[in-house]
Amino acid sequence: MAKSIKSTKEKKAASTNELTAKQFIERLKLLQxxxxLKKIQRYFKLEKGDYGYGDKFMGVKMGQLFALAKEFGDLPVTxxxxxxxxxxHEVRAGAVSIMDKASRNKKIDGERLEAFYKLYMRRHDRINNWDLVDLGCLHMTGSYLYGKPRNGLYxxxxSKNIWERRTAILSTCYFIKQGELDDTFEIAELLVNDKEDLVHKATGWMLRFAGAKEPKRLVAFLDRHAATMxxxxxxxxxxxxxxxxRESYMKKAK
Incomplete structure (x- = not known):
């Protein structure tokens, strides 16, 4: 019996190991x-001093990239x-999309989800644009943290890093869907006077989402901060x- 179980595990490992980063990149190149590429270069801010400066693009449609990522859902974390x-950029987007797609599978193994979360946080230096953050945080990070301590988000x-701050607020998206709003409002308190536009947008977005669940709580937050945010x-x-x-609140704004 033990021999049979070992054999099954070995076969599963062999099947998983058939997928490699190299194969993903080769498939991705066929889509460029x-x-x-011209559309992407117009869309992302790539000039010197912009957040996307220095990033390289292949020219792959996101829809095609997401479909490919779904095919590579069993790609090993390594x-x-x-x-x-x-x-x-698209290769890194593929990495985060693979984790996002796999994390949305209700049958995902808890250890694999944990490995995704730890990889995302450990290699946040490679999550260096707004779309990469959004791919990783609108489901994956929050689904892992649900029911666990969330000190890391605070x-x-x-953080001094814009993308880490965006991660903090967008990771609460999953909690909002579960009806838990405390973290959204508490983290928004920390970011309400942030200096970066892409953090403003993410924070406002999550406040709006939370406000759909509890309108009075959003109004109370805005009444405290509208004049200075x-x-x-x-x-x-x-x-x-x-x-x-809207007109009333915008008149209060700085």
């Missing part, structure tokens, strides 16, 4: 196009890390308010 090490919210953050947070309410 000059036309898409191979996913190799993708994260790539200087090419530490990230105080960045206008972009406020505008995102009140997007679903009535026109009269």
């Amino acid at each position: 196009s000059d036309e898409e 191979e996913i890390e190799k993708l994260l090490e790539s200087p090419v 530490k990230l919210a105080k 960045p206008r972009t953050l406020l505008r995102y947070a009140i997007e679903h308010f009535t026109q009269k309410q």
Whole structure:
């Protein structure tokens, strides 16, 4: 019996190991196009001094990349890390998308989800653009932390790194879906006067999402901060308010 179990595990390992980072990159290269590359270069801020400066792109449509990532859902974590090490944006996006797609599978092994989370946090230096953060945080990070201590998110919210701060607030998205809003509002308190536009947008977005669950709580937050918070953050947070309410709050904004 023991021999049979070992054999099954070996076969499973062999099957998993058939997928490699190299194979993913080779498949990804088949999807690149000059036309898409031009669109991407217009969309992302790549000039010197911009957040995307120095990033390299292949020119792959995100829809195609996501479909490929789904095919590589069993890629070993060690191979996913190799993708994260790539200087090419779409390859790194593929790495995070693989973790995102796999984490949404209700049958995902708890150890694998933990490995995803730890890899994301350990290699946050490679999660260096807003879309990569969004791919990793709108489900994966929060689903792992659900029911666990979330101290790490508060530490990230105080980070000097813009992408770590964006990770902190967007990781609460999963909690909001479960009806838990405390972390969203508490982390928003830490970020309400952030200096970065991409943190303003993320924070306003999550406040709006939380406010859909508890409108009075959002109103209370805005009444405390509307006069001093960045206008972009406020505008995102009140997007679903009535026109009269929006006008009233925007008049208070700095």
